[in-house]
Amino acid sequence: MTDPQDVLCAHFDRYLALDEAERTALKERSRVRRLKRRGFLLQEGEVCRSYAYVVEGCLRMYEMDAKGVEHNLQFALENEWIVDIGSFHAEKPSSLFIEALEPSVVVCIEHADLLQLYTEHPKFDRNFRVIIEDQFVELQQRMLRRNASSAEQRYAHFVEQHPELAARVPNVHIASYLGVTPEFLSRLRAKTARPS
Amino acid sequence: MTDPQDVLCAHFDRYLALDEAERTALKERSRVRRLKRRGFLLQEGEVCRSYAYVVEGCLRMYEMDAKGVEHNLQFALENEWIVDIGSFHAEKPSSLFIEALEPSVVVCIEHADLLQLYTEHPKFDRNFRVIIEDQFVELQQRMLRRNASSAEQRYAHFVEQHPELAARVPNVHIASYLGVTPEFLSRLRAKTARPS
DNA sequence: CTGAATCCTTGATCTGGATCAAGGTCATTT
DNA sequence: AAATGACCTTGATCCAGATCAAGGATTCAG
Numbered sequence: 001m002t003d004p005q006d007v008l009c010a011h012f013d014r015y016l017a018l019d020e021a022e023r024t025a026l027k028e029r030s031r032v033r034r035l036k037r038r039g040f041l042l043q044e045g046e047v048c049r050s051y052a053y054v055v056e057g058c059l060r061m062y063e064m065d066a067k068g069v070e071h072n073l074q075f076a077l078e079n080e081w082i083v084d085i086g087s088f089h090a091e092k093p094s095s096l097f098i099e100a101l102e103p104s105v106v107v108c109i110e111h112a113d114l115l116q117l118y119t120e121h122p123k124f125d126r127n128f129r130v131i132i133e134d135q136f137v138e139l140q141q142r143m144l145r146r147n148a149s150s151a152e153q154r155y156a157h158f159v160e161q162h163p164e165l166a167a168r169v170p171n172v173h174i175a176s177y178l179g180v181t182p183e184f185l186s187r188l189r190a191k192t193a194r195p196s
Numbered sequence: 197m198t199d200p201q202d203v204l205c206a207h208f209d210r211y212l213a214l215d216e217a218e219r220t221a222l223k224e225r226s227r228v229r230r231l232k233r234r235g236f237l238l239q240e241g242e243v244c245r246s247y248a249y250v251v252e253g254c255l256r257m258y259e260m261d262a263k264g265v266e267h268n269l270q271f272a273l274e275n276e277w278i279v280d281i282g283s284f285h286a287e288k289p290s291s292l293f294i295e296a297l298e299p300s301v302v303v304c305i306e307h308a309d310l311l312q313l314y315t316e317h318p319k320f321d322r323n324f325r326v327i328i329e330d331q332f333v334e335l336q337q338r339m340l341r342r343n344a345s346s347a348e349q350r351y352a353h354f355v356e357q358h359p360e361l362a363a364r365v366p367n368v369h370i371a372s373y374l375g376v377t378p379e380f381l382s383r384l385r386a387k388t389a390r391p392s
Numbered sequence: 393c394t395g396a397a398t399c400c401t402t403g404a405t406c407t408g409g410a411t412c413a414a415g416g417t418c419a420t421t422t
Numbered sequence: 423a424a425a426t427g428a429c430c431t432t433g434a435t436c437c438a439g440a441t442c443a444a445g446g447a448t449t450c451a452g
Contacts, residue, residue: 063340071344073336086333122318129325136332137282139339140269144259146342147375148267151439170399179343184439186401347409366429380409382431 004032004055008107011053011079015127022121029113035059035100041082042098048087050108054080057104058168062176063096072177075101075165081131082106101169151180152188200228200251204303207249207275211323218317225309231255231296237278238294244283246304250276253300254364258372259292268373271297271361277327278302297365347376348384 005027012018018026033052035041041059042048052059054076061074061082073096076082087094088111109117117124145154155178159166166174175185201223208214214222229248231237237255238244248255250272257270257278269292272278283290284307305313313320341350351374355362362370371381 063344065344069344071340073340085329086336089329118322122321125318125321125325126314129321129328132325132328132332133281133285136328136335139332139335140282143335143339143342144267144269146339147372148259148261148265172399176343181440182400183402183441187439190401368429377410378430379411379432383409386431 004105004107005030007055007079008053012127015130016123018123022123025117025121026124029117030107030109033106033108035104035106037100037103039100039104040097041100041106042084042087042094042096044095044097045093047091048084048094048096048098050110051083051088051114052076052081052098052106052108054078054082055105055107057100057102057106058165059098059100059104059106060169060173061096061098070097070176071179072173075162075169075173075177077164077168081135085132101173146179151178151184152192154178155180155185155188156192200301200303201226203251203275204249208323211326212319214319218319221313221317222320225313226303226305229302229304231300231302233296233299235296235300236293237296237302238280238283238290238292240291240293241289243287244280244290244292244294246306247279247284247310248272248277248294248302248304250274250278251301251303253296253298253302254361255294255296255300255302256365256369257292257294266293266372267375268369271358271365271369271373273360273364277331281328297369342375347374347380348388350374351376351381351384352388 008030009018009023009026012022012026032055033041033050035057041050041052042061044064056078059076059082060072061076061084062070062072064070074082082098084094084096084098086092087096091111114124118128145157149157155174158174158178171185171189172182175182178185180188204226205214205219205222208218208222228251229237229246231253237246237248238257240260252274254274255272255278256268257272257280258266258268260266270278278294280290280292280294282288283292287307310320314324341353345353351370354370354374367381367385368378371378374381376384
C-alpha cells in the first residue's frame with residue numbers, strides 16, 4: 001500500500017471507486033517519477049506531457065514574466081494534482097514551469113494514455129471532471145479574494161486554510177502566490193506576530 | 197433552429213457530437229428561461245439550482261463584500277455557461293449573485309437532471325469535463341495576469357480579448373472584473389484614448 | 393572550515409491605484 | 423417636463439504595497 005500507484009488508486013476511490021479492470025488499466029497507463037529538490041517536471045517552452053499526481057513531496061507551478069520575476073500559480077502537496085492543462089490537452093508549448101520544492105514522488109499519466117483511459121473506462125471522465133470542478137471552485141474563490149481582500153487578509157486566510165504549506169514552503173513563494181512582494185509579506189508577518 | 201434548446205444541442209456538437217437519444221434526453225431535462233434586464237438567476241443565500249447556458253443576452257456573476265461593494269467574477273455572453281458550481285453540486289447556499297445585464301434567454305439544467313444525464317449518457321461527463329477544463333485554463337491565466345500585470349495592461353488585454361463585452365457591458369462592471377475602481381478605469385481610458 | 397547561496401528582515405522612499413467629492417450626460421419613469 | 427437614477431469623468435488627497443538598499447541568519451557545496 002506504500003506503492004505510489006496504489007496510493008493513486010486509493011485517491012480515485014474517494015470519488016467513484018474503481019473496479020479491478022480500471023485499477024489495472026490505470027497502473028498500466030501511469031508511471032512513477034522521482035524528482036530531486038529543484039527538479040523540473042515542466043519548463044517554459046516544453047509541452048506539458050504528464051498529468052501528475054503527487055504521492056510525496058511538494059511542487060509549485062509558476063510563470064516567469066519579462067523582468068524575470070516568478071509568479072506562483074499553484075502548489076501541490078501529497079494527494080494533489082498538478083499539470084498545465086492547457087498545454088497538456090492542446091499539446092502546445094507551455095509558458096509555465098513546474099518545479100519540485102522538496103524531493104518528490106509523482107505518478108504521471110501521459111496524454112495518449114489518459115485518452116485511452118477516458119474512452120475505455122468512462123468512469124475516468126467522471127472522476128477527472130469532479131476533480132477539476134473542485135479545483136475550479138477553489139480558483140474562483142481565490143480570484144474573488146484577490147480582488148476583494150487586502151494582502152493582510154489574504155495571508156491570514158492562506159495560513160488558516162493551508163497550514164501545511166505555510167509551514168513547508170518558503171515565504172518568498174507564498175508571497176508570490178498571494179500577489180505581494182516578499183518584503184511586504186515579511187512586514188505583515190512581523191505585524192501580526194507581535195501586535196504589541 | 198432558432199429554438200433555444202436546439203442552440204444548446206448545436207453547442208454540444210462542437211465537442212463530442214450528440215446522437216439522437218442524447219439530444220432527446222437533453223431537451224427533456226432542460227428548460228428555457230427568460231430574464232428581463234436586472235433579473236436574477238441566483239441570489240446570495242439561495243442554492244444555485246441550475247447550470248445555465250446563455251442563448252441570448254448577457255449575464256454576470258458577482259459577490260458582494262461586507263461593505264456592499266460588488267466584485268464581478270464572471271460574465272457570460274451567448275454560447276457561454278454560467279453557474280456557481282460549488283453551490284450547484286453541494287446543494288449549499290451560494291454567496292454569489294447571477295444577474296442579467298440585458299434581457300436574456302438561457303437554457304437551464306437542474307441538479308437532478310444533470311445527474312441523470314451523466315449516468316444515462318456518459319458523453320455528458322466527457323463534454324462537461326472539457327467545458328470546465330477550458331474555463332479553468334482561462335481562469336488560471338486571468339489569475340496570473342492579476343498578479344503579474346498592471347491595471348493598464350489588464351484592461352488593454354481585456355478589450356483585445358473581449359471586444360464584445362467591452363462594447364456591451366458598462367465600464368463599472370469591467371472595472372470590478374479587473375479588480376480596479378471605476379474612477380481609476382476611467383482615467384486609464386482617458387489616457388490610452390488620447391496620448392496627445 | 394569556508395565561501396556562497398537562500399531566505400528573511402528592516403529602513404527609507406516612491407507610486408499605482410483607492411478614496412472622497414463634485415459635476416455632467418443620458419435614459420427611464422411619473 | 424421634471425425627476426430619479428445609472429453611468430462616466432475629473433480633481434485633490436491619501437495609503438497599501440512596491441522598490442531600492444543593506445545586513446543578518448541558515449544552509450549547503452567544495
